[in-house]
Amino acid sequence: MNIGEASNATGVSAKMIRYYESIGLIRAPLRTGSNYRVYGEDEVHVLRFVKRARTLGFSVEETATLLGLWQDKTRASAEVKEVATSHIEALETKIAELQGMVKTLKHLAHCCGGDNRPDCPILDDLAGEHPTTKGH
């Protein structure tokens, strides 16, 4: 299997496969006589693991940790749970931040007539003037 087929089989672009190899996330595969990378079932499995972890929002570094734990036969599941749990916390913090932004923006947009008058509470808020958002 060459890199294009491995890419199709895993959903990881050929570019990214080479990149993951270059940063040491995955091991360099064998090469053909004409220097093409050759992938087998094991490599595809690893790539799918990486793809899934990235889809779940793990950073490449976290993915490397999880991959190490996955391939370590003596690993403790507690360690994995810890990585996952701290990732959940980070995600929830991010979500709360985004929700705060949305709340503020919705409030501003609600106060904004959306008509053609030049008064605009959104711009006023951004500018640090709060006359129109008081008492709401």
Next chain:
Amino acid sequence: MNIGEASNATGVSAKMIRYYESIGLIRAPLRTGSNYRVYGEDEVHVLRFVKRARTLGFSVEETATLLGLWQDKTRASAEVKEVATSHIEALETKIAELQGMVKTLKHLAHCCGGDNRPDCPILDDLAGEHPTTKGH
């Protein structure tokens, strides 16, 4: 007011002030004889506007649009509302994605004993094997 004072007054780092100037987000200020940037009330006001917009998650490009609308006396508040509303939508999409990740991860962590057995449903899921998550 030099760049350090402007930075303290606005919470925008001196580095970023120079950067915003270099990309044309803000105008180049006057200079002293010794080539120091000089900032006045207007410039500080602009920087605060930028800071607030960035804090609310607007990209630098969106911030530039908002800044333009703010400084345009003939602007329509409808335009501003449109920028804000589409930004809200983008944020909500992002939130939904993150919530999906959290849900999956919580499910996996819940199924994970967190003890020292090498079996780990989280890793099994990442690897694409779903025997332990079935029927839950």
Next chain:
DNA sequence: CCTTGACCTTCCCATCATTGGAACCTTTAT
């Protein structure tokens, strides 16, 4: 046999927003 097109290789550049640092100059305070 030769061409064409699809695929592979490496290498460099761009993105987005921000930070860090080097090398050097200016101002202020001791």
Next chain:
DNA sequence: ATAAAGGTTCCAATGATGGGAAGGTCAAGG
């Protein structure tokens, strides 16, 4: 006079990915 603190420019790095150029390789069809 000197040292500290601040300014200036320029270059590089981050994280993850995409784009593309220049060139080698393979398969199918004429």
